[in-house]
Amino acid sequence: xxxxxxxxxxxxxxxxxxxxxxxxxxxxxxxxxxxxxxxxxxxxxxxxxxxxxxxxxxxxxxxxxxxxxxxxxxxxxxxxxxxxxxxxxxxxxxxxxxxxxxxxxxxxxxxxxxxxxxxxxxxxxxxxxxxxxxxxxxxxxxxxxxxxxxxxxxxxxxxxxxxxxxxxxxxxxxxxxxxxxxxxxxxxxxxxxxxxxxxxxxxxxxxxxxxxxxxxxxxxxxxxxxxxxxxxxxxxxxxxxxxxxxxxxxxxxxxxxxxxxxxxxxxxxxxxxxxxxxxxxxxxxxxxxxxxxxxxxxxxxxxxx
Amino acid sequence: xxxxxxxxxxxxxxxxxxxxxxxxxxxxxxxxxxxxxxxxxxxxxxxxxxxxxxxxxxxxxxxxxxxxxxxxxxxxxxxxxxxxxxxxxxxxxxxxxxxxxxxxxxxxxxxxxxxxxxxxxxxxxxxxxxxxxxxxxxxxxxxxxxxxxxxxxxxxxxxxxxxxxxxxxxxxxxxxxxxxxxxxxxxxxxxxxxxxxxxxxxxxxxxxxxxxxxxxxxxxxxxxxx
Numbered sequence: 001x002x003x004x005x006x007x008x009x010x011x012x013x014x015x016x017x018x019x020x021x022x023x024x025x026x027x028x029x030x031x032x033x034x035x036x037x038x039x040x041x042x043x044x045x046x047x048x049x050x051x052x053x054x055x056x057x058x059x060x061x062x063x064x065x066x067x068x069x070x071x072x073x074x075x076x077x078x079x080x081x082x083x084x085x086x087x088x089x090x091x092x093x094x095x096x097x098x099x100x101x102x103x104x105x106x107x108x109x110x111x112x113x114x115x116x117x118x119x120x121x122x123x124x125x126x127x128x129x130x131x132x133x134x135x136x137x138x139x140x141x142x143x144x145x146x147x148x149x150x151x152x153x154x155x156x157x158x159x160x161x162x163x164x165x166x167x168x169x170x171x172x173x174x175x176x177x178x179x180x181x182x183x184x185x186x187x188x189x190x191x192x193x194x195x196x197x198x199x200x201x202x203x204x205x206x207x208x209x210x211x212x213x214x215x216x217x218x219x220x221x222x223x224x225x226x227x228x229x230x231x232x233x234x235x236x237x238x239x240x241x242x243x244x245x246x247x248x249x250x251x252x253x254x255x256x257x258x259x260x261x262x263x264x265x266x267x268x269x270x271x272x273x274x275x276x277x278x279x280x281x282x283x284x285x286x287x288x289x290x291x292x293x294x295x296x297x298x299x300x301x302x303x304x305x
Numbered sequence: 306x307x308x309x310x311x312x313x314x315x316x317x318x319x320x321x322x323x324x325x326x327x328x329x330x331x332x333x334x335x336x337x338x339x340x341x342x343x344x345x346x347x348x349x350x351x352x353x354x355x356x357x358x359x360x361x362x363x364x365x366x367x368x369x370x371x372x373x374x375x376x377x378x379x380x381x382x383x384x385x386x387x388x389x390x391x392x393x394x395x396x397x398x399x400x401x402x403x404x405x406x407x408x409x410x411x412x413x414x415x416x417x418x419x420x421x422x423x424x425x426x427x428x429x430x431x432x433x434x435x436x437x438x439x440x441x442x443x444x445x446x447x448x449x450x451x452x453x454x455x456x457x458x459x460x461x462x463x464x465x466x467x468x469x470x471x472x473x474x475x476x477x478x479x480x481x482x483x484x485x486x487x488x489x490x491x492x493x494x495x496x497x498x499x500x501x502x503x504x505x506x507x508x509x510x511x512x513x514x515x516x517x518x519x520x521x522x523x524x525x526x527x528x529x530x531x
Contacts, residue, residue: 016346116343117358137358139343140444142454143516158359250454256461264468265345271472275479278404285406285484288503 013123015115020099029125032170033177033195036100037202037230038240039211040186043068043082043098047177047178047187051080051102054166054177074101076154079163080178083241085231099240100178102152103163107127107223110249111162113257114145120160127192127226128165136160145257147222147247194288195228201231221248312351314495315512317416323494325379332372339365339440344464366443373436380429387426392507393419395412408503416508424477431470 009022010029038179052058059077062070068084079104087095109129112121120135121142131142133152137159142151151160166176175189198199199216206214218224229243238245248267318326339361342351355361358467392412396403396419402410417425438459443450448456481488486500501509 016349018346019378058376101520116349118346118349126426135358137343137362138444140448140456143448144442144453145462149453153444153449169520248466250456250457250463252457255463256457260465261345262347264464265347267339268341268468268471269474270478275475275483278479279483282404282406284482285408285504287486287497288522289501290497 010125011122012125013112014119014123016118031127031192033192034227035188035195035199037186038099039206039230039232040184041098041183045082046183047100048080048183050177050181070175073151076152076161085239085241087239097240101241105165105226108265110145110253111142111151112146113249114141116141116252128167130164130167131160131162133159145253147249198232206232219247221246224231225244314497316502317490317496318494323491325375326491328375329372329379332368335368340467367441373432376432377420383425387422389422391419413506416505426472427473428437431466434466435463
């Protein structure tokens, strides 16, 4: 793949930044996408291990609570988990749906919109959304911003963590560690176009096998994602461990971070400025003079002593 | 040289009120500066005042809790003087006269005018909201256990409430600069009789009436620093 090398000019969006990103380079960088074909996943968790291995993460050993999910949720040191779901279809057949849950690398990332620290969250030209821990202040706004409940704040260093889509590997022309480790070809990686083609082929295959509602999960509400799923039941994404049906940046996050943010900032400046101009035009309320009658005034002062 | 400054004047704010007011004021300004830094990138450089962005994020909530404690101490004794009266409504209706310094047209008011009372009530509304929403989003201590919808709601409400409080603060500070003698009242505690009569004549009448009734008490109150 061309143009996916490390290069600061390939940062196309940057958190808490009002200036435009570099504009000159364009056209050469192809957007990447990770395709997770849930229908081919056997739940071996090789990807989870590969993720920990490559990213040098060693989460605490947890406890078995009687289900296959382990750990039960994402943590600052577990950037992907397999979510196991038992689903009974219309015919009464039991289906074991296993979804690999990790950052979706949204085209319009809610975390990036919410982040107050300039450059702590960036999006590269190839579509990867990355946390730059160097600039992270640990406020947790990204947690509120994310429509998929992905970022986790570490108790060790109070910084936010999530899947990087192995941006370091991808920059050097390698596929993400999870893709490399998958024994069934359930996780594929390539250009966005190629992955959509592959996903369409897989969807057709599943439809041929009787999964009439098979489809691609690439939610438009966040501008599409750079991690897409092939689902047997694309009409019911929520059965796959609570995959949101129509994820979008919450209106509350928009109300907080949208146009109101510059408007309120300007209003505060204007308030101060109008105070100054009021003073300059109307003048102050001066200290009232004492009684003009000298005798009464001195009487008042006398009384006051 | 018959200026009122030569008078010792009437005690308007006792030391307890002054102490609490300025503790709240200083904390509030620090909260505004650190809060704005995290609100819009335009204000990001304010993080430098607090020793960096992470320090800003970490200190802001502690200052907030500190301020709330002193705000409560400040607000309780001011409660009675802040109840809105009929003449306050009339005063507000004549806000144009207020702004144009046509003070002679204004109705006589008590110890606080309607503007001061509004500041009181707006802040009394804002501070608890800011405290509760702030605690909900406070990392690393409280936010971890909160549902995401609540984090979103709180962070939004916190921003809007802070906006209202900051605008109120700007007006409040400006009023102090605009109405000569009021900063001195809050710093040193006293105002001249002429000032009291001019700006708060009902309160002035009350004070004078009390002085006539208890001439001994008057000596007490002016002899000791308050």
